[in-house]
Amino acid sequence: MTTTASGEAAPVKRTPLYDAHRRLGAKLIDFGGWWMPVSYATGIIDEHRTTRAAVGVFDVCHMGEIHFRGARAGEAVQRLVTNDVGRLVDGAALYTVACWPTGGIVDDLIVYKVAVDHFLLVVNASNVEKDFRWFKDNVGTWCDVVDASADTGLIAFQGPGAKHALQPLTKVPLGDLPRMKFVAERDVAAIPAWIARTGYTAEDGFEIFCRASEAPALWDRLLEAAAGIGGKPIGLGARDTLRLEGKLSLYGNDLDDETTPLEADLAWVVKLDGADFIGKEALLKQRAEGVKRRLIGFEMTERGIARHGYAIHDGTGERVGQVTSGGPAPTLEKNIGMGYVPSGMAEPGTRLQIDCRGKMVAAQIVKGPFYKRGK
Amino acid sequence: MSATYPDDLLYTKDHEWARLESKGEQKLATIGISRFAVDQLGDVTQVELPKEGESLKQAEVFGSVESVKAVSDLFAPLSGKIVKVNSPLADSPEYVNEDPYDEGWMIQIALANPDELKNMMDAEAYQAFLREQAE
Numbered sequence: 001m002t003t004t005a006s007g008e009a010a011p012v013k014r015t016p017l018y019d020a021h022r023r024l025g026a027k028l029i030d031f032g033g034w035w036m037p038v039s040y041a042t043g044i045i046d047e048h049r050t051t052r053a054a055v056g057v058f059d060v061c062h063m064g065e066i067h068f069r070g071a072r073a074g075e076a077v078q079r080l081v082t083n084d085v086g087r088l089v090d091g092a093a094l095y096t097v098a099c100w101p102t103g104g105i106v107d108d109l110i111v112y113k114v115a116v117d118h119f120l121l122v123v124n125a126s127n128v129e130k131d132f133r134w135f136k137d138n139v140g141t142w143c144d145v146v147d148a149s150a151d152t153g154l155i156a157f158q159g160p161g162a163k164h165a166l167q168p169l170t171k172v173p174l175g176d177l178p179r180m181k182f183v184a185e186r187d188v189a190a191i192p193a194w195i196a197r198t199g200y201t202a203e204d205g206f207e208i209f210c211r212a213s214e215a216p217a218l219w220d221r222l223l224e225a226a227a228g229i230g231g232k233p234i235g236l237g238a239r240d241t242l243r244l245e246g247k248l249s250l251y252g253n254d255l256d257d258e259t260t261p262l263e264a265d266l267a268w269v270v271k272l273d274g275a276d277f278i279g280k281e282a283l284l285k286q287r288a289e290g291v292k293r294r295l296i297g298f299e300m301t302e303r304g305i306a307r308h309g310y311a312i313h314d315g316t317g318e319r320v321g322q323v324t325s326g327g328p329a330p331t332l333e334k335n336i337g338m339g340y341v342p343s344g345m346a347e348p349g350t351r352l353q354i355d356c357r358g359k360m361v362a363a364q365i366v367k368g369p370f371y372k373r374g375k
Numbered sequence: 376m377s378a379t380y381p382d383d384l385l386y387t388k389d390h391e392w393a394r395l396e397s398k399g400e401q402k403l404a405t406i407g408i409s410r411f412a413v414d415q416l417g418d419v420t421q422v423e424l425p426k427e428g429e430s431l432k433q434a435e436v437f438g439s440v441e442s443v444k445a446v447s448d449l450f451a452p453l454s455g456k457i458v459k460v461n462s463p464l465a466d467s468p469e470y471v472n473e474d475p476y477d478e479g480w481m482i483q484i485a486l487a488n489p490d491e492l493k494n495m496m497d498a499e500a501y502q503a504f505l506r507e508q509a510e
Contacts (some may be wrong), residue, residue: 044443045418
């Protein structure tokens with residue numbers, strides 16, 4: 001038996017929680033140049049279910065944190081991203097993409113407005129260097145652009161029990177912190193931290209920023225708090241199945257330099273009638289000419305698991321696109337996926353065939369997120 | 376609970392195992408994947424197996440195991456004709472995780488060439504191989 005997974009030979013970086021993962025018996029893999037836990041002792045499916053039922057604690061210290069500071073910081077961020085930064089109040093965040101002049105996606109990210117002269121952009125780990133260079137090259141003279149990734153710890157605390165389990169560790173009234181809002185310069189377990197009600201699991205939850213040097217102490221306290229309600233640490237394997245069930249895109253799989261946000265079902269983060277931003281002209285042109293392919297979600301209607309890179313065929317057997325993410329959905333007990341197909345056949349209900357290593361397996365396009373959390 | 380690497384099995388470098396038995400003139404081998412393979416895979420979510428009556432050559436791909444993260448090929452440790460397939464794995468792939476040497480068996484073949492057994496390792500040699508790989 002041999003697996004098709006493989007690592008790279010480049011030097012692999014460690015997050016501040018590397019030793020903690022080792023102690024917890026994590027299976028560590030090289031993920032985009034970082035040693036990251038793919039799962040802990042109980043495995044991906046159990047971790048997935050724990051996050052849906054109670055709370056999961058995730059090391060996301062590998063993510064990038066880039067600060068924009070100065071009188072023109074807001075203007076600089078707006079130049080770089082497609083969503084409307086002008087609508088953010090202090091303490092509010094938004095999801096967006098940054099585009100190349102071609103309209104292709106540099107990265108997807110969250111913009112946090114700390115103050116009128118201070119914004120924090122949280123970007124994908126694999127893109128930190130590319131993003132930072134792109135940001136500096138374009139707006140480096142407008143304001144200070146500082147990559148604080150190495151000094152910043154970030155831990156996600158996600159699940160229906162997240163608020164209940166986190167509250168005893170902080171004076172911040174978490175019930176008053178709406179989704180996509182955050183508070184800066186507070187304490188969690190007596191450690192200076194920022195608390196954001198954001199996440200990547202399609203559950204309620206928080207992302208907690210701290211100094212990298214204090215991440216191990218914060219991690220331990222969050223694990224204790226989670227354990228009190230049946231929570232546990234969660235690896236990248238379950239992070240991937242959780243986000244896939246929520247139909248949340250992963251850069252490098254579903255989004256890349258060649259795809260535009262209009263193709264990627266992200267038109268809701270593109271404000272073509274608002275302020276100018278890099279890539280706007282290309283996106284206006286694409287909208288006028290018609291978007292030729294779209295990112296869709298599908299579920300397998302026969303036995304088979306679609307994986308990143310598998311070909312998508314239409315009902316007649318003609319190759320029409322490619323799977324960008326796929327796998328089992330533990331909550332739904334189905335096999336699901338995402339991929340690009342021509343716009344003319346992107347309607348829910350459309351029947352597809354996925355080429356699963358030479359075997360054609362039937363699938364069907366479905367609407368919206370595969371999983372929606374209860375209210 | 377069975378041993379991590381039972382002594383009565385033979386193993387391959389691809390982490391398949393074979394359990395031998397004689398039935399009259401025939402030599403049969405039951406085949407599955409080792410505890411090491413199962414631990415590497417994590418939760419098995421689907422097992423693809425061939426049909427009874429098909430013939431396999433040693434080292435040929437005879438099926439695949441899908442875990443949450445990846446798909447892995449299964450290689451025939453020995454040549455022969457398939458006489459039985461563990462069809463319950465289609466609906467209960469978790470047997471492979473829970474009990475890889477018993478309920479999680481995959482196929483049984485009638486050996487075409489018993490000389491090939493010399494290409495397999497006993498439990499001691501297999502564990503030495505695993506230690507070597509880990510270094």
